[in-house]
Amino acid sequence: MVSSLHNPTDNAFGFRRHSFVMTLLLVFPFIGSAEEKTSVDELQFFKQNVVPLLKKKCYSCHSHQSGKAKGGLMLDSRNGWVKGGASGPAIIPGNVNDSLLVQAIRYDGFEMPPEEPLTENEIDILERWIQSGAVDDRKSQAANSDREALWALEPIGKPVLPETINKEWARDPLDRFVLKRLEDAGLQPAVEADKYTLLRRVTFDLTGLPPTPEEIAVFVKDESPNAYEKVVTRLLASNAFGDHWARHWFDLSCYADVQRNTLIGEAWRYRDYVIKAFNDDKPIDRFIHEQIAGDHLPFESISQQRELIVATGYLSIGPWVIENYIKPQLAADIVDHQIDRIGRTFLGQTISCARCHDHKFDPITTKDYYALAGIFHSTATTAHTGPGVWSSILERKLPPLPENQEARLLALKRRDQILSELEVLQASLLKWFVKFPTATNANALVSRNAVIPNRKGVEYSLELEIGPTVWAAASQATMDGDAIRIDLIDTSGSSVHSFTVLSGAWSKQNDSQQFRKRSYEFSGGASDALRIRISTAHPGNQRFAGAVDNLRIIGNGETVFEDDFNTVAAAPLKGKQAHTDLELLARATLNDWESSGINSSHLVHRTNGNYALQIFSGSLASFGKVEEAEGPDATKLKEVRELEAQIGRLSLELESLTGQESAEYALAITDIESPEDAAIYRRGDFKLLGDITPRGTLSTVGTGVGVEVSDSTSGRLQLAKWLTAPNNTLTSRVLANRIWHHIFGTGIVSTVDYFGVHGERPSHPKLLDYLAVCFQEQNRWSLKTTIQQLVLSSTYRMSSASNSKAIGIDPDNRLLWRMPRRRLSGEAIRDGMLMISGELDTARGGSSLGLELQGNIRGAGGDVNPATWGGIVPDYIKNRRAVYQPLKRERPVGDLEILTVFDFPHPNDITGARAQTTVATQALFLLNSSFVKSQATAINERLYAEQPAHEVKRIERLYMLVLNRLPSPSELEITQRFLDTVAGSAIDTKGHATARKLAWEQLCHGLLVSNGFLFKE
């Protein structure tokens, strides 16, 4: 029955057959290979005539063999032409004329092959083949690579420990792998490093900080056989361990707190999660599961639930272009990065290439890519929330911790206190608004006539309509919490009754100039005639506090005051309100009001001549103009400025408290409502949709079978578990190698992020497998145990002394005949200098952005916004360790420039191994930057305080602090001579003591930037 369908002369059936095949291919593209149904003749024709022709004429530009897929088209498999290139499928079986391939070889539209057309005979062969159904039994090509190159996909062996000649040297089995290779090469391992060197090395490697003189003294004195083990245990247990090792993780996970115009305000929670995970020695497999799919894991407590939510920030934080106003493109780019990151970080594979074409040399197909893409397209990372084109990273509300109750009550109390303080301050600021009407652009209106009776014993009510509003720029729109303030003031300007009326948030909808009625009761007091003042409750936040209409005061059932703001005396400036097109009047004069603010009054037209009054909160900086307006009066200015500063500070504190007493949020991903498989984007273009691909994992790694994803979830949990499954050959190798890289300076595979065909081969393949097995089995995915194993080894304890024979045989030290000498990272240089100077702030955790910076984004003052933030870090943060500094999604500048100078990676990049450059810009920085200079000064102060009298002891102390050892006699001589010369040359202009101290400062500076500090041996 089947064969009759394949009779090429049977047109009707033939047609049906082909369309059936095509349908199948669209729905199940990879089960449609119909070879068993094909007649032998056609297959033979294909093999004998078509394949050689394609090979000869097309493969040079369209095959895995050549590594080229011009126009995105591959012709070396059925799948290649079914999928086609940028213009769609190349061949439509049975339809010669509509097949693009035929058009191309006929030079109709495309001209292929470009150099020389096919002969008539060759064209006939291809047409005949296509006409008869384009039978093609060639499987989708994985890359054309030899097995050796694909070593990382081979199962992880359990290597036998090699026998070595030297039986004494090895402490850990890993040493035997190293020693064996050395012995084979005729080399010997270097001697053990001295105690000073070893302590400095291991302290920097485990904590990113130098040892203190006291720690050195303890270790040097400790002659017990396990003195070094005790040090390692102490270091692994210190908080500094997580502070340092988390940064290695952030190099791979694109961490940043500031992105273009926005602060990623909750990113720090993820940062703190990672640091805590490392300090708690959370097993790395669990760490991976939580980060990729924490939202799918069960929890036993609220705090664990919170942790699991925060963990998924891993995939929330990344180089998203959240201002991209083409949202499908944003989504596709996010998915691409998520795949790329997981591919490189855990698998050492560049999966991303397959976004547009099957990988040219690694066995990763476009199908694999879109199987993963389906998982991440089923995951929500950002949402278009505005304002304007801006999307934001999704946040999830964290369930409140019960134990926070007390802190919350305290916060509430402090909040009330601040609110009342603010009220007083703002009232005084308002006085100034009224006093210098041209000085500020904040609106404050005072009723012209003092008419309102305020009789004792009478109950009054104040009624008004209120709503959010906006002028031209969306950033000025009323936000949640913004309020209008209405004061009844006496003749001295003091407020007798005060009302703060929340305006609500502007919805940014066309019809959002909406008003609500409010009324307030108050009892009459002593003073008789009052005036009304309308102003913002939050001067200086640069937004519209709201709009007011139909203000009335009623006492004893009688209206004592009323204004509908419709009696406009003059309005020279007209405009349109953003989003609503409602007419706006600026510089308006209202008959019964005196007003201040640069534009005096703003009015918005509601309907038919009915206006409402808009109140702008102005900018705090505007008082600079008081000087112009009133002539220089330092006292006045100072008073106003001080008021502004106080208001700014309190508002910020208030905001931070609001965070505490209300809900907490974390950056987090979730599954979309209906997870689904993704369509292939042809050439990676989201507008060119191809076949739907079932969600799954790489087909070539591990089990060799894609993990199935159930329909109800995105599939992240399955992906996470697949990454750490015992038969996944990549993850444990890649991660063990990463740990090795950070301890020994170079990975066993030096291309730490890439284990593919063109990556470097392992220097010690068996050692790598041994470590991968240890990591999974003996060490149970424990980072600390694995690090401990490495740093306790004899290999790690070698000195870095040179050896001319070994240099000749193995100049790059790939066999590890000595411990390599490594320059400190930018963070270690910075943090180390701060620690030595005694200025390191040991505060840990919490938001890095600082109140000042947070305030900037919310418009609460200051003249910095995230887009132009120059890396100036608030004082109370800037001496904390580098990992706690606010990071912008660019190379760090300003206070953090030192990181950039010393090869800190770009936060968009996935950087397993940092560059290590030596350029003169670094020397310039070390010589002339204010950071290094101020550290030198502080060290000097510290030394003068600790060793005031004895100069030699002071030099020794300096050496212990900076180089973590004592000076040699010749070093002592050099330093003393330096002090004498510099002090001598400065003595003409300065007193003896001052000159000496200046010389000392230069000495501190010199030693601090010497190689002895910059390198760990």
Added chain:
Amino acid sequence: MNRRKVLHQAACGFGGLALAAMLRDSTTRANESIGTGMALSEKRPHFNARAKRIIFLYMKGGPSQMDLFDYKPQLAKGDGSGLPYKLPSDEETVGLDGTKLMGPISSFSNRGESGLLMSNWLPSLGKQADKLCILKALQCDSPNHGVAERQLHTGNLFDVTPSMGSWFSYGLGTENQELPSYITILPGEGPRNFSSAFLPAIHQGMALQEVGLTPGRAPIRHLTDTSIDESIQRKRVDLIKALNQQQLQRLEADQKMEGVIESFELAFRMQMETPKLVDLSNETQGMKDLYGIDQPETNQFGRQCLLARRFAEAGVRFVQVTLDGWDHHQKIREKLPQLSKQCDQPTAALLQDLEQRGLLEDTLVLWGGEFGRTPHAQFGNGREHNPHGFTMWMAGGGVQGGMTYGTTDDFAYHAVDGAVHINDLHATLLHLLGINHERLTYKHHGRPFRLTDVAGQVVKEILA
């Protein structure tokens, strides 16, 4: 060579040498793919180069093509009317509610013998029209500044890859061993757009942060420390050297450590010499007038352009000059003429000056921004970003003058034919420099990288 030597000694002195060396990573051997020898040694191109160097006048923000170069009568006619085209449904931008067409806001005239239509806001440049090759159908892949800027500078939208100047430097080295091969004058931001990324650090753009407008401010960050006596600074450098030598004696040869020692010596010499680089005091008054230096509007950009000419003359491979401020979402009628004025005279002066010195033959000048702007109004008085079809121009080394290439639709919105994608632009620039863009590669993360990634076609039609 003599001409160059004389000029360059006058202009750059030792500072240049130090600058060049400063970027050299003293510990890494450069990875050579074209020719051999030192990282910056001059290398033979793949084929005959039409240009030896490039000056890129980067108009940051995205200048409005329909108001400066791409005049559209239909657009003028439709001023204030509803849109004759649909806005893309997947673009969610702001300020476009009820948007209307905005006709060209400047008047245009035919310029030069070639009669190129150009805005009357560019009168000086108009006089150079016959040198210009105007590309009217540029395209890039992102409507967002950061991303489009990165694509223009590096060919890449997201990943951190080398900037084009770094690729040029890597491909060809420098004509002059005493200067960096890539200088960017007032880039106005961090190294994002002039980074060498994974190429050796020596190919990184050297950023000049000062062009002599702020007395006493060093042209390079951390160049000097005025708080300490020079002689003491010298003694401190000697101390560092002595301490490092002590350590070295203990350790035997160590390339990394020696590299650091060398870098300190170099840094100190630079400190003394480099400020001369940007000193324009020995330029004639006539030269200063030509570039509009000392007129407030053109002072800064004039200095940048004059320095660009000096560096190009001295053999720097790629000089970038940034003029920021073209992002006119609002008040374009007010702001565009201001920017045009800042730009016009210095740009024209650069072309004229290069020509007079015989340098225009082998120096390519490229002018343009990361994208253009829309024919419809934003917020009623500005224009939104437009990556679909916008204008750049080239002049000099290897391209025809007095021509236009490519067209946009009747509203200067989308490219219609002769579209030049950023990858094509890069392929063409490399071609003009004598490099096959498919063959200039560098291996990183296990694969060969190119400036043009997997795309790029040389625009042969514009070659002279």
